[in-house]
Amino acid sequence: VPNKPTGRKRPRVRATRGALTRERVIAEALVLLDQTGIEELTIRGLAQHLGVSPMALYNHVADKEDLLQGVAEKFLAGMAFSNDHPDWRERIRICFRELRSACLAHPQAVRLLETIKRPPLAVFQPMEITLAALAEAGIGGQQAVQAFFLLMNFLLGQLSYEVRGPFRGLDPAEAIRSERLRGAGLSHVENAVSPDQWNFDSAFEFGLATILDGLNKARRPI
């Protein structure tokens, strides 16, 4: 909001009119995305939300793909990652915890990361932190990059699950009802799954810990 009129009675609309800029279009798109959902984020809907003609947006955005790309950038932008812990393991842990937190702050936006053609530039900072930490641990080269993608892909997989809500479709009660699972010898599944006690936080921490333990072994190839 550039300059708020002091005491004028002029309609407030004028203040935002003409202030349509790429920055504002993308910012409001993120707001609208959070309020509704990725499915409902549409050029026409965004235009209405901005009180403007649909075609007005095309002055600041190439097409919808470009808009989504911008929203994805904005959504991950401004993230600051702590990088001062002495232990390299803990540095990686903290970095991915922060990344996950930032993603979960905009649950609807997480699915953008699946839609987008190319990953937002914001992933480079966690990558730098991870590669630096791994280098300190004696892991470098191709292996270090693969380790980063192991962590990153686990995070993305977990997030896309997490965003969809707790554990849908893996309820054993429902599974038993299904024809396909009856007598299929899935005894371990039947005994193991209890969606009500599922906890994404602890699952995430378990994953992180397991990967870091595994990487620890990779430090000195046998």
Next chain:
Amino acid sequence: VPNKPTGRKRPRVRATRGALTRERVIAEALVLLDQTGIEELTIRGLAQHLGVSPMALYNHVADKEDLLQGVAEKFLAGMAFSNDHPDWRERIRICFRELRSACLAHPQAVRLLETIKRPPLAVFQPMEITLAALAEAGIGGQQAVQAFFLLMNFLLGQLSYEVRGPFRGLDPAEAIRSERLRGAGLSHVENAVSPDQWNFDSAFEFGLATILDGLNKARRPI
């Protein structure tokens, strides 16, 4: 194709007409999906592909969501997982390799797993194999389920990356060009990334090995 006419001159269309069934609709949807892409798989397009009115499909499918669900089931159905290796580690490894292979056989269909509200029933078999193997290794309860999801989420994350093609947007040459990365102190990233030598197979194997190493440590909690 049921019964090919022997020497008749009658138009071939009659043979497939009326044979419209849920099975066929879903099967052809998968064919069309493989040929084109998830974006292009549309009710109207599928109807045209089947030589039928769009509304005809609604006799065999509730709505598009139901269609996609059916395609996802079909796409993963009929998979047989080897489960006879003596080593529990190798059993898990083989299972997830087979799962990945099956997914990559229909690259366009992989994105269905992200779109679908609930995971296809087919994931229960790998889950059973994994839980059984982990039980043999002394890992059970909540931990075993979390371990399965660690493996599964890694696989899904890797697949969604893999399907999009090799490493797009993480080219350092392109990154340097970008304003945001200039002077951001991303020295490790600049030195490490070389998309041309990236190999999804080896990245997958590295991930599997690392997770299994990590799980090995989880066998006896300290």
Next chain:
DNA sequence: ACCTGAACACCGTTCAAGT
């Protein structure tokens, strides 16, 4: 029971026209 055409309420985007 299954298929059809017409119609409705939406999309993203192009184009020619306004200021």
Next chain:
DNA sequence: ACCTGAACACCGTTCAAGT
């Protein structure tokens, strides 16, 4: 330079009508 309305080529889906 920026915004607009009308129009185009698409969507998924409802409805009433056909067989």
